[in-house]
Amino acid sequence: xxxxxxxxxxxxxxxxxxxxxxxxxxxxxxxxxxxxxxxxxxxxxxxxxxxxxxxxxxxxxxxxxxxxxxxxxxxxxxxxxxxxxxxxxxxxxxxxxxxxxxxxxxxxxxxxxxxxxxxxxxxxxxxxxxxxxxxxxxxxxxxxxxxxxxxxxxxxxxxxxxxxxxxxxxxxxxxxxxxxxxxxxxxxxxxxxxxxxxxxxxxxxxxxxxxxxxxxxxxxxxxxxxxxxxxxxxxxxxxxxxxxxxxxxxxxxxxxxxxxxxxxxxxxxxxxxxxxxxxxxxxxxxxxxxxxxxxxxxxxxxxxxxxxxxxxxxxxxxxxxxxxxxxxxxxxxxxxx
Numbered sequence: 001x002x003x004x005x006x007x008x009x010x011x012x013x014x015x016x017x018x019x020x021x022x023x024x025x026x027x028x029x030x031x032x033x034x035x036x037x038x039x040x041x042x043x044x045x046x047x048x049x050x051x052x053x054x055x056x057x058x059x060x061x062x063x064x065x066x067x068x069x070x071x072x073x074x075x076x077x078x079x080x081x082x083x084x085x086x087x088x089x090x091x092x093x094x095x096x097x098x099x100x101x102x103x104x105x106x107x108x109x110x111x112x113x114x115x116x117x118x119x120x121x122x123x124x125x126x127x128x129x130x131x132x133x134x135x136x137x138x139x140x141x142x143x144x145x146x147x148x149x150x151x152x153x154x155x156x157x158x159x160x161x162x163x164x165x166x167x168x169x170x171x172x173x174x175x176x177x178x179x180x181x182x183x184x185x186x187x188x189x190x191x192x193x194x195x196x197x198x199x200x201x202x203x204x205x206x207x208x209x210x211x212x213x214x215x216x217x218x219x220x221x222x223x224x225x226x227x228x229x230x231x232x233x234x235x236x237x238x239x240x241x242x243x244x245x246x247x248x249x250x251x252x253x254x255x256x257x258x259x260x261x262x263x264x265x266x267x268x269x270x271x272x273x274x275x276x277x278x279x280x281x282x283x284x285x286x287x288x289x290x291x292x293x294x295x296x297x298x299x300x301x302x303x304x305x306x307x308x309x310x311x312x313x314x315x316x317x318x319x320x321x322x323x324x325x326x327x328x329x330x331x332x333x334x335x336x337x
Contacts (some may be wrong), residue, residue, distance in 0.1 A: 004200060004329055007155055008145050013137035013333035014208050015313070017326075019048050023131040024080035026325075029318065031124035033319040038115030041095060043086045046107045053108055056086060058134050065087050071118035074126075074143040074321065075290050077161075079337075083109070087118035092212050125320045132313045132333055134153045142313075145332055146305055153246075153299035155212045158196035159324030168173055170280075176281030191287055194280040197256045201273040202252040203296050213297045215243070215250055218264025222251040225320065229293040249295035255281050256289035298301065298323050 005233060018024045047055055056070045058148040063069075069089040098108035100237055142334035163169050173190040176182050206212045220231045221239070233239075242248045253260045253270050262272050274281040300317035308314055315332075319325060 002234040002334075004133045004155075004204050006209055007152075007212065008148055008331055009334055011137075011330070011334045012134055012139075012141035012145055013132070013313075013335075015133055015135040015333040015335040016130035016337070017130065017333075017335060018079050018337045019133045021079060021081050021334065023133065024077060024325075026080050026084075027081040027127040028073065028076070028082075028084040028123055029125045029127055029327070030085050030122070034092075034112035034114040036115050040087045040089050040114045040117055041111050042106050042114045042118065043085065043088060043098070045086055046083045046109055047076070048081045048105045049078060050105050052076050052084070056102060058106070058321060059086055059088055062101055063100075064093060064328055065089060065091070070119075071120075071317040073118055073123035074245050085118060086205060087116075089117060090116070097219065101194060108304075111165060117309070123319065123321050125318055125323075126325075127316075127318045128325045129314065129316045130325060130329065131308065132315070132329070132335075134309050134335075135333070137312050137333070139307075140330060146303070149300065149328065149331060150212060150303045153226065154328055155207050156249075156295050156298035156323060157203055159326045160197050161324070170197050173197075174279055177279055177286075181186075191289060194277075194284055195256075195289070198215045198255045198274055198277055198284075199252050199279060199294055200324050203276065204269050205269055205273055206250075206296060208254070211250070213250065216264070216266040216269070218262050218266040218268075220251045220260075220262045220293055221248045221294055223248060224295070228336065229294070231261070232266075235257060246297075246299050246310045249297040251293040252275075252296050254289075254292040254294055255284045257285040258291055260291050262292075294322075298327065300328055 037143060039086050045055065052072060052075045056072055057067050060067045060070045065088065070089040072084060095111065098111055099133050101108055169190065170193060175185060175192040203212060203298040215235050218227050218232045222229050229251055255274055261269060262270055302320060305315050317328065
C-alpha cells in the first residue's frame with residue numbers, strides 16, 4: 001500500500017493509528033430496522049479486540065443453536081472497538097439473558113425480534129471515529145488536504161487488510177491458480193484478493209495520470225450507492241453535472257471472464273494492467289468470475305476533524321460498504337499501526 005500513488009502528494013503528517021482499540025471505532029450502518037416480530041433476534045453488539053467470526057460462534061453457543069443460525073452483514077476489524085448487528089435464529093427457543101454473555105470483550109447492547117436472517121453484504125456502510133496519535137508535521141497543509149478530501153474524495157483502493165502481511169494473500173492466490181488446493185471459503189477469499197490486486201493496479205495507473213476522479217475515453221460509470229454501472233458513452237454536460245454532485249463515479253474492473261466493458265483509452269489501460277498479472281487474470285477467467293465494476297473514487301460523508309491536543313487528531317466520517325477507512329487516512333498521514 002505504501003507504494004501506491006496518492007492523490008494529493010506526500011502526506012503532510014506522520015502519526016500512529018490504533019495505539020489502542022478505542023482509537024479505531026467502527027459502527028455499522030445497516031440501513032433498516034428490525035421489524036419487531038419473527039423467530040430471529042437482531043442483536044446490536046459491541047466488541048473490543050475480537051474477531052467477528054469468533055463472536056458469531058460464541059453467540060450461537062450461548063443461544064444453544066448451530067453456528068449456521070447466526071448471521072452478520074460484514075466482517076469488522078479485530079483491532080478496534082466495533083458495533084455491528086448479528087441475527088440469531090431461535091426457532092422456538094426462548095431468548096437467553098444476553099446480559100450474562102460470558103465474554104467481557106463483547107457486549108450485547110440491544111436485542112429486537114426480526115423475521116429474516118441477516119445476510120452478508122446487507123449493510124449500507126460504516127461510521128468511523130479514528131484518533132491519530134503522536135502526530136507531527138505541517139498542520140496548515142493537513143487542513144488543506146482534509147478540505148480536499150472532503151470536497152473531492154480519495155482513490156478507492158482496497159486496503160492492506162485485503163492483502164495480508166507483506167501482500168502474502170496475493171502469493172497464495174497465485175499458488176491456488178497454479179494448482180494448490182484450497183477449501184471453499186479460502187478459495188472464495190483468494191478470488192477476491194486477485195480481483196482487488198488488479199483493481200488497485202488500474203486505480204494506481206489512473207492516479208498517476210490524474211484521472212481517478214475524471215473520465216477517460218471509453219469510461220464505464222458506477223452509480224453511487226449501488227453495484228450498477230453503465231457506458232461507455234460520450235462525455236456530456238449531463239454526465240459532468242452528475243460527476244460533480246457525486247451521483248456517478250469513474251470505475252475500474254473487478255476482473256473475470258470475457259472482456260471488460262470499457263473501451264478506448266480506459267479499456268486499453270485496464271487490459272494493459274491485467275496483462276501484467278496474466279496468471280491472476282487467467283485464473284479469474286478460468287474460475288468463471290463475471291466482469292464487474294467498482295468506483296475509483298471514494299467520498300467520505302460527514303467528514304469532521306478536531307485536534308484533541310498538539311499530538312492527537314480525531315477524524316470522523318462515514319463510508320459505503322466495502323470501503324476502507326485506512327485509504328482515507330493514508331492521504332493525510334504516514335506512520336505505523
